[in-house]
Amino acid sequence: MKIxxxxxxxxxxQNGVVLEALIDVSLEVQPGEFVCLVGASGCGKSTLLNLVxxxxxxxxxxxxxxxRPVEGPGLDRIMIFQESALFPWxxxxxxVEFGLKGxxxxxxxxxxxxxxxxxxVHLSKFHDSFVHQLSGGMKQRVAIARALSIEPxxxxxxxxxxxxxxxTRDVLHQELQQIWGRTKKTVLFxxxxxxxxxxxxxxxxxxxxxxxxxxxxxxxxxxxxxxxxDPHIAEAAGQINNDLKSEVEKAMREEMGVEWRLAKDRxxxxxxxxxxxxx
Amino acid sequence: xxxxxxxxxxxSIWAAASSAGIWESYExxxxxxxxxxxxxxxxxxxxxxxxSVSLKRIAIGYGLSVILGTLLGMVIGSVxxxxxxxxxxxxxxxxxxxxxxxPLAVVWxxxxxxxxxxxxxxxxxxxxxxxxxxxxxNVSPIYIRAARNMGVHGVNLYRRVILPAAFPSIVTGMKLGxxxxxxxxxxxxxxxxxxxxxxxxMVGRDLNDMSQVVAVMLIIVAIGMLADRLxxxxxxxxxxARWGLAV
Numbered sequence: 001m002k003i004x005x006x007x008x009x010x011x012x013x014q015n016g017v018v019l020e021a022l023i024d025v026s027l028e029v030q031p032g033e034f035v036c037l038v039g040a041s042g043c044g045k046s047t048l049l050n051l052v053x054x055x056x057x058x059x060x061x062x063x064x065x066x067x068r069p070v071e072g073p074g075l076d077r078i079m080i081f082q083e084s085a086l087f088p089w090x091x092x093x094x095x096v097e098f099g100l101k102g103x104x105x106x107x108x109x110x111x112x113x114x115x116x117x118x119x120x121v122h123l124s125k126f127h128d129s130f131v132h133q134l135s136g137g138m139k140q141r142v143a144i145a146r147a148l149s150i151e152p153x154x155x156x157x158x159x160x161x162x163x164x165x166x167x168t169r170d171v172l173h174q175e176l177q178q179i180w181g182r183t184k185k186t187v188l189f190x191x192x193x194x195x196x197x198x199x200x201x202x203x204x205x206x207x208x209x210x211x212x213x214x215x216x217x218x219x220x221x222x223x224x225x226x227x228x229x230d231p232h233i234a235e236a237a238g239q240i241n242n243d244l245k246s247e248v249e250k251a252m253r254e255e256m257g258v259e260w261r262l263a264k265d266r267x268x269x270x271x272x273x274x275x276x277x278x279x
Numbered sequence: 280x281x282x283x284x285x286x287x288x289x290x291s292i293w294a295a296a297s298s299a300g301i302w303e304s305y306e307x308x309x310x311x312x313x314x315x316x317x318x319x320x321x322x323x324x325x326x327x328x329x330x331s332v333s334l335k336r337i338a339i340g341y342g343l344s345v346i347l348g349t350l351l352g353m354v355i356g357s358v359x360x361x362x363x364x365x366x367x368x369x370x371x372x373x374x375x376x377x378x379x380x381x382p383l384a385v386v387w388x389x390x391x392x393x394x395x396x397x398x399x400x401x402x403x404x405x406x407x408x409x410x411x412x413x414x415x416x417n418v419s420p421i422y423i424r425a426a427r428n429m430g431v432h433g434v435n436l437y438r439r440v441i442l443p444a445a446f447p448s449i450v451t452g453m454k455l456g457x458x459x460x461x462x463x464x465x466x467x468x469x470x471x472x473x474x475x476x477x478x479x480x481m482v483g484r485d486l487n488d489m490s491q492v493v494a495v496m497l498i499i500v501a502i503g504m505l506a507d508r509l510x511x512x513x514x515x516x517x518x519x520a521r522w523g524l525a526v
Contacts, residue, residue: 085425099429132523
């Protein structure tokens, strides 16, 4: 399923001031691609995801998914949020079934499909648990299973692993690669973690700081499965990072005032710098 | 154990006070007289009639209150204009003890069941509405976004997401509403409407039979507490277990 964004702009009105979140973003995502959107905080990358999801409407420009313009939420594009957004009044399997009610499946088919995807994320044992009994990583697994069970063509992931600890995140990176390889979804993944982007994506799109526009694209042709510690992943991440850093600096300056700058290439004053003068 | 001990002490103080002869027995009945009256009233059926009449009234009045209150709270919680207008009006009305509606209710409905139901409903409906309204306003926006993303909107959004998410708050309102409704009903029955437990209190007073008065008071407390234990305490424990809230 192909996603095409053409000259997409979005502005918000906040306390009477118009804030430009995105300006003239044009981006094409091919079917089966794994695209990571990276940018400084507040660059509008989550906004772009909301626009593709149809949860918000662009101020101008078009978003076309599979030849049809996006006019609202659709079951072909399912979002996974940073906070798992699971419903605490339902147990795990009913959370997964939640999105299946409108698909015209029988109760048995719904249960079968939910169980299938819970198995895929290795949570079959927690079928009947309540949400609060799960760890953060398990909650995100359920959220992934819930999204997959609707069998959308596009997965929209909004910093899904940002709130997890590093070990859990590593494991989920591996599993997401497997799931992506298995299900052939088109993935649009928002993150501020460049390493994560380099580890997962076939293409990384760098957005400028507010207002967001596409700054640069990086193609990553390494084979899967990848690991975040692989040297070439780290190297690719380093390149992306260099470009991102100047954007972060720009964003910080906008937030904190013009005199703020990130001191570059300077040695920090330390005890090895004064040649033992303190002895 | 401590509780039982406490009640034993309480009853013995009561027994000692009544046998000390400070007050006449019709002014201050002994525990045994009350127990005796309670037993007689229950076996000859006169208390049972009173209980069934009161329970029927509370069931209808409270049931309607919960339905109306939830609907009202949903409307206020969802429509901004109504929140600013009707919402503040309801907050104000809540300050009025519902028995104060009785004179108006008698004029509107006459001296009958309608008047007492009205008073009961005015007691409970506002508490339920206010809690529902608060519950809906506090529904985490992420739930709504997630549901909309999965194609749920309109009535289904309310049925499947907003109401369940607001349910803990609604139960708190229902619990508060129950005690308001029960008080309102007793006050109403005491003042004028035939049969019912409140009426039995007045009969006791008219006959100068304080043991009947105390016995009926015990029944009123027992029913109020039973509803709380059987209905609301269970609901709350279930919700707490589900949502993972502290017990």
